[in-house]
Amino acid sequence: MTAASQPEQPRRSFLRLLAVVARRDYLRTVRRRGFIFGTAMLPAAMIGFTVLSTLFAPAMQPGPPPSLSVVNESAVAIRAPAGMQVALLDRAAAEAALGRGDITEFYVIPAGYPADPQVARVSGASSPPGIDQLQRHVAQEQALAVVLRASLVAGSSLPPSVGERLIHLFTILFVLSIFITSGYLLQSVTEEKENRVVEILLSSVPPGPLMAGKVLGLGAAGLTQVAIWVATALAALPLVVERVPALSGVSVSPTLLLLSFLFFVLGYLAYGAIFAAIGAIAPGTREAQQYSGFFGFFAVIPLIFAGAFFADPGSPLVVALALIPLTAPAAMLQLLAIAPEPPWLLMAASLVSLGTFALLATIGAARIFRATLLLYGSRPSISRIISAVTARG
Amino acid sequence: MALQHQPAAQPVLVEDVSKRFGRMEVVSGLSFEVRAGEVLGFLGPNGAGKTTMMRMVLDIIRPDSGRIEVFGGRPGLAQQQRVGYLPEERGLYRDVTALDTLTYFGSLKGLSGGDARRRAVELLRDLGLGDSLHKKAGELSRGMHQKVQVIATVLHQPDLLILDEPFQGLDPVNAQLLRDLVVSQRDRGAAVVMSTHDMNEAQALCDRLLLIDHGRRVLYGSLAEIRRGYASGAVEVVGEALPTEPGQLRSVAAASALDGMMRYTLRDGASAGDLFRELAGAGVSVSRFEVAAPTLNEIFIRAVARA
Numbered sequence: 001m002t003a004a005s006q007p008e009q010p011r012r013s014f015l016r017l018l019a020v021v022a023r024r025d026y027l028r029t030v031r032r033r034g035f036i037f038g039t040a041m042l043p044a045a046m047i048g049f050t051v052l053s054t055l056f057a058p059a060m061q062p063g064p065p066p067s068l069s070v071v072n073e074s075a076v077a078i079r080a081p082a083g084m085q086v087a088l089l090d091r092a093a094a095e096a097a098l099g100r101g102d103i104t105e106f107y108v109i110p111a112g113y114p115a116d117p118q119v120a121r122v123s124g125a126s127s128p129p130g131i132d133q134l135q136r137h138v139a140q141e142q143a144l145a146v147v148l149r150a151s152l153v154a155g156s157s158l159p160p161s162v163g164e165r166l167i168h169l170f171t172i173l174f175v176l177s178i179f180i181t182s183g184y185l186l187q188s189v190t191e192e193k194e195n196r197v198v199e200i201l202l203s204s205v206p207p208g209p210l211m212a213g214k215v216l217g218l219g220a221a222g223l224t225q226v227a228i229w230v231a232t233a234l235a236a237l238p239l240v241v242e243r244v245p246a247l248s249g250v251s252v253s254p255t256l257l258l259l260s261f262l263f264f265v266l267g268y269l270a271y272g273a274i275f276a277a278i279g280a281i282a283p284g285t286r287e288a289q290q291y292s293g294f295f296g297f298f299a300v301i302p303l304i305f306a307g308a309f310f311a312d313p314g315s316p317l318v319v320a321l322a323l324i325p326l327t328a329p330a331a332m333l334q335l336l337a338i339a340p341e342p343p344w345l346l347m348a349a350s351l352v353s354l355g356t357f358a359l360l361a362t363i364g365a366a367r368i369f370r371a372t373l374l375l376y377g378s379r380p381s382i383s384r385i386i387s388a389v390t391a392r393g
Numbered sequence: 394m395a396l397q398h399q400p401a402a403q404p405v406l407v408e409d410v411s412k413r414f415g416r417m418e419v420v421s422g423l424s425f426e427v428r429a430g431e432v433l434g435f436l437g438p439n440g441a442g443k444t445t446m447m448r449m450v451l452d453i454i455r456p457d458s459g460r461i462e463v464f465g466g467r468p469g470l471a472q473q474q475r476v477g478y479l480p481e482e483r484g485l486y487r488d489v490t491a492l493d494t495l496t497y498f499g500s501l502k503g504l505s506g507g508d509a510r511r512r513a514v515e516l517l518r519d520l521g522l523g524d525s526l527h528k529k530a531g532e533l534s535r536g537m538h539q540k541v542q543v544i545a546t547v548l549h550q551p552d553l554l555i556l557d558e559p560f561q562g563l564d565p566v567n568a569q570l571l572r573d574l575v576v577s578q579r580d581r582g583a584a585v586v587m588s589t590h591d592m593n594e595a596q597a598l599c600d601r602l603l604l605i606d607h608g609r610r611v612l613y614g615s616l617a618e619i620r621r622g623y624a625s626g627a628v629e630v631v632g633e634a635l636p637t638e639p640g641q642l643r644s645v646a647a648a649s650a651l652d653g654m655m656r657y658t659l660r661d662g663a664s665a666g667d668l669f670r671e672l673a674g675a676g677v678s679v680s681r682f683e684v685a686a687p688t689l690n691e692i693f694i695r696a697v698a699r700a
Contacts, residue, residue, distance in 0.1 A: 196484030
């Protein structure tokens with residue numbers, strides 16, 4: 001008889017089995033073609049954007065943002081986004097500089113701005129402008145529009161339309177990441193059920209460490225993918241900003257990154273537990289995808305109501321979406337991106353709500369796992385699912 | 394790693410175990426034991442509760458009441474690692490090689506990754522799958538699948554094997570392979586529990602039998618003991634002008650002609666003496682009269698009908 005047939009200490013075995021399952025599911029997932037393709041897509045898109053903009057942009061490239069000379073007669077405080085050169089002058093100094101030929105033109109923001117939006121351009125040239133001058137004027141006026149919009153939105157260095165779109169985009173990516181990662185769990189469970197491997201697994205690993213190992217291994221695979229995306233995005237940001245001046249001033253704070261990571265993990269645990277239970281309950285892959293799609297609707301509700309977040313981040317709707325566990329990840333990411341300071345109290349309440357739900361969902365899913373996983377090709381009754389979740393021990 | 398071994402502990406002890414799914418009681422007050430170095434045949438009609446009972450021993454599902462001990466402890470992690478299980482519904486990861494699948498299963502049973510891989514290679518080669526080590530399961534034939542599944546059951550040299558309908562769907566070559574495996578595992582001291590509908594296999598391989606129906610124990614003991622209990626069930630008679638219909642003899646429930654003799658299955662309560670007196674009274678010439686040892690199939694049918 002070999003040592004293989006001798007018992008180990010249960011705790012040691014629990015952790016060892018968890019590690020074996022996690023390692024195996026992680027490696028199997030990250031080696032899949034679909035995973036490699038999906039992970040490489042974003043970096044490839046970034047590289048493609050950079051290459052294309054380098055190849056085709058030189059002819060249109062306006063070069064660095066034009067320097068502006070501005071006479072501000074309004075009450076609006078002019079804020080120049082990072083990377084833009086704006087010289088604020090009084091009227092007399094501007095005219096003197098124009099007379100000396102130090103500058104070729106200046107812009108006058110009227111006293112009634114923004115109610116009176118007519119910004120005047122004062123130029124020293126008497127002859128009709130050439131093509132080069134016209135191009136410079138267009139570039140200057142675009143830059144001025146960016147400066148004025150940034151100045152009108154206190155505390156924001158971005159024009160609101162661009163900022164909103166960016167936050168929306170990041171929230172979609174965030175929710176997508178949670179779903180892709182939870183999807184690995186769903187795929188793994190349904191595959192083992194369909195391949196009739198699950199009973200062999202359950203005869204070697206109790207449902208607890210089996211599910212914990214899967215959650216850990218596949219969560220790590222999802223995090224690997226997200227980490228590659230985030231690292232690529234952060235590395236590419238300066239290059240992108242260089243080519244899209246409207247994005248100047250975009251930055252991702254470490255606090256936002258940390259909190260996003262926290263909500264990602266808890267969101268994944270909550271949805272992952274639900275998806276694992278769906279995988280155990282559903283008779284086949286198609287049904288499993290249908291059921292999981294239903295829960296996908298909850299995750300995108302905050303995106304549907306994105307307007308409410310920008311209009312009034314403290315509205316009851318926003319608070320409710322931040323506190324409901326299944327909508328909390330997307331809602332809080334939007335809130336964190338919009339608010340100048342994280343809403344700490346709401347965030348703590350949201351974390352508690354989401355964390356508690358994730359814990360209960362994981363326990364419930366492990367029980368459903370044990371009770372329904374071996375019902376090949378048939379769907380368990382609602383009463384059986386409920387009795388599995390509420391069973392003692 | 395110094396690990397404790399418990400050779401003296403009873404492989405399986407089940408006492409008064411019951412399990413209910415909803416309103417249906419699947420296992421009811423069942424008790425039995427499995428000893429080291431024996432093959433226990435687990436028999437019963439479909440839906441009798443055999444698979445449920447096996448899953449409870451494996452800790453895949455939990456009993457509602459009663460006591461189950463595996464190697465002296467409650468079924469759990471430590472016990473699972475000493476058990477090899479071949480489920481009735483069995484398969485493999487289709488897009489993973491046989492070697493990788495076996496290495497994973499071996500690791501789950503407590504082997505190190507290296508040991509699991511080494512043993513898997515040995516066993517795959519022993520069973521003629523040396524050329525298929527790196528083929529994905531989807532590329533293997535059904536017979537090869539079956540061999541890999543059997544290897545997965547014994548890879549870690551378990552002290553207890555639980556085989557649920559192991560001969561179902563096996564080709565003759567793999568059926569013989571499995572028979573040899575059961576015998577070799579028993580001979581090295583492992584306990585084997587084997588559920589089957591194939592009475593010939595059970596008769597040939599099992600040291601003791603447990604027959605259950607509707608979750609209750611109907612028969613339990615060695616084949617010889619069980620046969621003794623049903624010994625008066627049939628009589629084989631050679632003679633001339635023997636009655637061929639059961640209605641012609643009061644003590645007979647069924648009659649069949651076989652190899653120049655008649656085999657009479659007696660009614661409940663009737664004895665071989667009753668039949669002999671009837672035949673003598675009818676003036677039939679009898680050259681041989683022998684109480685037949687019942688086949689396991691007959692015992693199964695009679696026991697289930699009686700239950």
